[in-house]
Amino acid sequence: MPLLTKVRQLPVNRWIDLALFLFLLTFPIWQNTYWVYIMSGIMAYMIFALSLDLLWGYTGLMSMGHSVLFGAGGYMIGIASAWANQADWIKFDQLPWFLAILSQPLGAFLAALFLPGLIALFIGLFMFSGKIRGVFFSLITLALAGISELFVINQSRYTHGDSGITVTSRTLFSNSDSQRLTDQQFYFVVLAFLLGSYLLCLWLVNTRTGKVLQGIRENESRLTYLGYKPAAFKLFIFMLSGMMAGLAGMLFVRVQGSINHSAIGINLATLVLVWVAVGGRGNLTGALIGTLLLQFSETKLNSVFSGISADFAQYWKLVLGLLLLLIVFVIPKGLIGVLLEQQQSRQGRDRKAAIMRKEVHSHDANP
Amino acid sequence: MTPTHKPADKAEAAPVLLETRGLSVSFNGFQALSDISLSIRQGELRVIIGPNGAGKTTFMDLITGKAKPTAGQVLFEGQDITGKSAAEIARRYKIGRKFQGPNVFDNMTVAENIELAVAGYEGLTQSLFFRASARFRHRVTEILEQIELADYRSFMATDLSHGQRQWLEIGMVFAQDPKLIILDEPTSGMTADETRKTGDMIKKLKGEHTILVVEHDMDFVRQVADYVTVFNLGKRLVEGTLEAVQQDPEVQAVYLKEAD
Amino acid sequence: MSPSMLLQLLVSGLASSFVLLLTSLGLVIILGYMKVVNLAHTEMLMSGAFICYYVYQAAGLPFIVALLVAFAVSFLFGALVERLIICHFYGKMSETLLATYALSILLKQAALLLLGKNYKKVDYPVKTVFQWGPVYLESYKLVVAGLAILSLLLTLLFIYKTKTGRMIRAAMQNRSMTESLGINTKKIDTITFAYGMGLAGLAGAIIAPLSTVTYTLGESWLTNTFMNVVMGGVSSLFGTFASSVLIQESVSVISGLSNSVTAQIIVLLVVIVVVRLKPDGLFTAKERR
Numbered sequence: 001m002p003l004l005t006k007v008r009q010l011p012v013n014r015w016i017d018l019a020l021f022l023f024l025l026t027f028p029i030w031q032n033t034y035w036v037y038i039m040s041g042i043m044a045y046m047i048f049a050l051s052l053d054l055l056w057g058y059t060g061l062m063s064m065g066h067s068v069l070f071g072a073g074g075y076m077i078g079i080a081s082a083w084a085n086q087a088d089w090i091k092f093d094q095l096p097w098f099l100a101i102l103s104q105p106l107g108a109f110l111a112a113l114f115l116p117g118l119i120a121l122f123i124g125l126f127m128f129s130g131k132i133r134g135v136f137f138s139l140i141t142l143a144l145a146g147i148s149e150l151f152v153i154n155q156s157r158y159t160h161g162d163s164g165i166t167v168t169s170r171t172l173f174s175n176s177d178s179q180r181l182t183d184q185q186f187y188f189v190v191l192a193f194l195l196g197s198y199l200l201c202l203w204l205v206n207t208r209t210g211k212v213l214q215g216i217r218e219n220e221s222r223l224t225y226l227g228y229k230p231a232a233f234k235l236f237i238f239m240l241s242g243m244m245a246g247l248a249g250m251l252f253v254r255v256q257g258s259i260n261h262s263a264i265g266i267n268l269a270t271l272v273l274v275w276v277a278v279g280g281r282g283n284l285t286g287a288l289i290g291t292l293l294l295q296f297s298e299t300k301l302n303s304v305f306s307g308i309s310a311d312f313a314q315y316w317k318l319v320l321g322l323l324l325l326l327i328v329f330v331i332p333k334g335l336i337g338v339l340l341e342q343q344q345s346r347q348g349r350d351r352k353a354a355i356m357r358k359e360v361h362s363h364d365a366n367p
Numbered sequence: 368m369t370p371t372h373k374p375a376d377k378a379e380a381a382p383v384l385l386e387t388r389g390l391s392v393s394f395n396g397f398q399a400l401s402d403i404s405l406s407i408r409q410g411e412l413r414v415i416i417g418p419n420g421a422g423k424t425t426f427m428d429l430i431t432g433k434a435k436p437t438a439g440q441v442l443f444e445g446q447d448i449t450g451k452s453a454a455e456i457a458r459r460y461k462i463g464r465k466f467q468g469p470n471v472f473d474n475m476t477v478a479e480n481i482e483l484a485v486a487g488y489e490g491l492t493q494s495l496f497f498r499a500s501a502r503f504r505h506r507v508t509e510i511l512e513q514i515e516l517a518d519y520r521s522f523m524a525t526d527l528s529h530g531q532r533q534w535l536e537i538g539m540v541f542a543q544d545p546k547l548i549i550l551d552e553p554t555s556g557m558t559a560d561e562t563r564k565t566g567d568m569i570k571k572l573k574g575e576h577t578i579l580v581v582e583h584d585m586d587f588v589r590q591v592a593d594y595v596t597v598f599n600l601g602k603r604l605v606e607g608t609l610e611a612v613q614q615d616p617e618v619q620a621v622y623l624k625e626a627d
Numbered sequence: 628m629s630p631s632m633l634l635q636l637l638v639s640g641l642a643s644s645f646v647l648l649l650t651s652l653g654l655v656i657i658l659g660y661m662k663v664v665n666l667a668h669t670e671m672l673m674s675g676a677f678i679c680y681y682v683y684q685a686a687g688l689p690f691i692v693a694l695l696v697a698f699a700v701s702f703l704f705g706a707l708v709e710r711l712i713i714c715h716f717y718g719k720m721s722e723t724l725l726a727t728y729a730l731s732i733l734l735k736q737a738a739l740l741l742l743g744k745n746y747k748k749v750d751y752p753v754k755t756v757f758q759w760g761p762v763y764l765e766s767y768k769l770v771v772a773g774l775a776i777l778s779l780l781l782t783l784l785f786i787y788k789t790k791t792g793r794m795i796r797a798a799m800q801n802r803s804m805t806e807s808l809g810i811n812t813k814k815i816d817t818i819t820f821a822y823g824m825g826l827a828g829l830a831g832a833i834i835a836p837l838s839t840v841t842y843t844l845g846e847s848w849l850t851n852t853f854m855n856v857v858m859g860g861v862s863s864l865f866g867t868f869a870s871s872v873l874i875q876e877s878v879s880v881i882s883g884l885s886n887s888v889t890a891q892i893i894v895l896l897v898v899i900v901v902v903r904l905k906p907d908g909l910f911t912a913k914e915r916r
Binding site: 056062064126127130131132134135136138139140142143144146147150151153154266270273274277311314315317318320321322324325327328329332 | 664712715716719720721722724725726728729730731732733735736737739740846849850853854857886888889891892895896898899900902903904906
């Protein structure tokens with residue numbers, strides 16, 4: 001196949017991805033520190049949305065409690081930082097044994113990455129070995145988000161309860177305040193992780209494993225009659241997705257400088273569903289664009305309207321609800337889903353025409 | 368189009384591939400199958416016919432691990448596979464099954480459907496680091512040609528016609544490279560032309576593969592079958608060449624009259 | 628723990644069971660009979676509580692009027708929602724979840740922006756406290772228990788003894804067959820959904836005096852009601868009753884040993900384990916087969 005044709009057949013959303021990353025790469029050049037800081041947070045959320053897209057968009061597992069894994073990562077950083085800087089609410093002299101790793105160099109980073117993976121492994125083993133699928137998976141993950149929120153509020157000894165934890169350090173590995181990176185520097189740290197996560201996802205969904213995951217989404221029982229064991233694949237993707245969510249939570253807490261129970265509860269769990277639904281699921285780009293569009297608009301509109309109404313955030317949620325309803329009605333495949341659908345139907349028409357021509361030819365050749 | 372070779376001679380020579388002994392199953396007190404004993408030899412093409420509710424699909428379910436028998440045994444190449452999981456029966460014992468009505472991966476391309484079915488890479492790590500070799504790609508193309516979908520390889524399965532989707536699933540079973548091919552009503556919903564082509568596809572495999580077909584369409588049965596088993600009300604009624612079976616008064620009473 | 632304290636915990640646990648049963652009934656109808664996961668269910672509770680506040684507390688009308696208004700308004704709203712939104716997404720799980728979630732946001736934000744953030748308090752319609760030996764119970768909780776049983780019985784009557792109820796069950800068992808008998812299944816869907824929403828609104832009104840009425844009332848019930856219904860076996864009304872009692876009695880006793888939040892967490896985790904072990908629900912009643 002000539003290179004040009006190959007390039008033309010590339011799904012249209014990959015060009016959007018390219019443009020998006022170029023935009024993000026140059027963003028700090030023409031924007032001030034405040035927006036660089038905002039965009040860093042959004043990029044952490046993008047990693048979170050990607051992780052959900054692997055699970056929901058590709059594998060068909062609609063987790064309504066993905067924030068549990070995001071929050072677990074975030075809280076690791078929160079507790080580590082509070083301990084390292086001896087926050088005034090800390091009443092204990094020693095970290096409990098299961099959190100002792102947080103006092104080690106690199107410890108918080110590893111914990112934020114692997115604890116969510118471990119939680120996902122545990123939940124996954126528990127659920128995928130049984131008959132829990134479809135809507136029951138969604139409802140149980142939703143309940144887990146609710147339970148986790150109660151849990152962190154209840155464990156105020158380590159999580160500072162309702163008020164949450166302030167995180168002043170901003171480096172990747174260390175928790176001491178002295179080595180704080182600037183907003184600009186940390187922006188590129190987050191961007192690097194976002195790019196890495198994106199490339200990992202892109203590679204994964206195009207491997208045979210990625211196709212098996214889509215097979216699970218399309219027709220799980222058929223796969224078993226082809227000799228596959230879907231539970232193993234579901235477990236794998238749930239763990240990977242959990243680790244990505246943990247990474248996102250860790251980066252987000254570093255950017256934002258705080259974490260509280262809302263980062264682990266139902267609010268964020270459903271918010272990320274909205275981002276992915278609006279952008280379009282099962283193509284990676286939708287998760288990125290949905291998150292960027294909605295979070296950027298919220299911040300931008302907030303800065304415009306906050307002078308007019310103190311209730312902006314509440315009106316925004318109302319808008320979000322209306323938008324979600326509109327999307328589900330008009331373009332259930334999401335913004336990027338529509339673009340892809342158009343390209344596919346165009347290619348489909350071309351192919352059909354080619355087959356028609358071929359049939360006519362062969363008919364002419366041997367009447 | 369009448370079969371020229373004598374299946375009986377050949378069948379006697381070949382070893383038994385699949386054997387069921389006294390297979391019975393009941394659901395909530397309803398006896399769906401009772402005491403089915405049947406054996407199929409290597410390279411045989413066996414057609415099972417029978418009216419609706421005769422237990423044909425249930426019989427397939429018991430062989431492929433979709434349901435577990437309440438009594439009896441399934442032996443495959445002499446090994447007991449009774450009650451084993453569907454994935455194990457597909458992977459280890461290499462029994463491939465096409466379901467009633469197209470059962471494919473709708474929002475994936477035709478080629479992807481076939482690629483997923485090609486056997487030998489079902490493990491997680493195997494599939495993660497899998498790279499399609501030239502031989503693998505050749506095999507996929509070969510199957511696509513066999514099922515007349517070579518031109519449709521980039522189509523989404525959902526965009527195919529009903530008959531083409533049936534072929535796609537038949538192709539998926541071929542791709543599994545199974546020792547036993549089970550086809551449950553492969554021609555349902557097909558046009559007469561498509562049915563005939565399907566018959567040709569299956570006849571081409573005759574001899575090399577062992578095939579078990581459940582079918583309603585009598586034209587198709589006439590086209591492909593030489594040895595037929597008749598089920599009725601969960602029991603094996605009679606077995607023999609199509610001609611012999613058609614002349615059996617019992618069979619005529621319960622089935623052929625209804626069907627024709 | 629002294630026996631009298633245990634008794635007190637068991638009695639108040641039982642009282643809460645009826646509250647949970649009441650708040651879950653509408654969900655059972657919609658999830659069990661229509662296979663629709665209605666994430667807006669708990670926001671309907673919240674709306675019912677507000678209706679109770681405005682009709683009973685603010686306008687001073689009799690409590691029973693508030694209950695009837697809450698049911699009627701929620702029923703009509705449910706019918707409207709089914710016709711406008713839900714009917715487009717039957718059989719599409721993700722879309723239904725997203726659409727009903729969107730609806731729940733709209734209800735919640737509308738309540739916040741129109742009715743304000745302030746907590747509203749609804750007086751007990753019956754103010755006495757019932758005493759039996761060492762055990763105390765607000766009389767209103769007895770009323771709630773009575774109303775819960777009444778709602779359950781009326782629902783059972785509706786489902787099993789009326790013509791509409793028979794059609795609802797028929798549509799659940801075999802839709803195309805029901806249609807071929809000339810029954811308008813679309814209308815049945817609308818009635819079923821509206822009835823479920825009506826029950827939610829009614830439940831919200833009944834629990835209003837027990838709660839602080841505010842826009843967040845709904846979300847506090849989300850996890851409990853859904854897990855309750857899932858454990859009860861989705862379409863079984865008796866199962867939901869039984870699992871309500873199990874859940875609230877356990878929460879009550881465990882919170883006597885530690886605190887109420889820990890009790891909630893423990894019980895919900897146990898419920899999840901139960902659901903995993905018995906995916907069809909603990910009390911799959913005969914009505915399913």
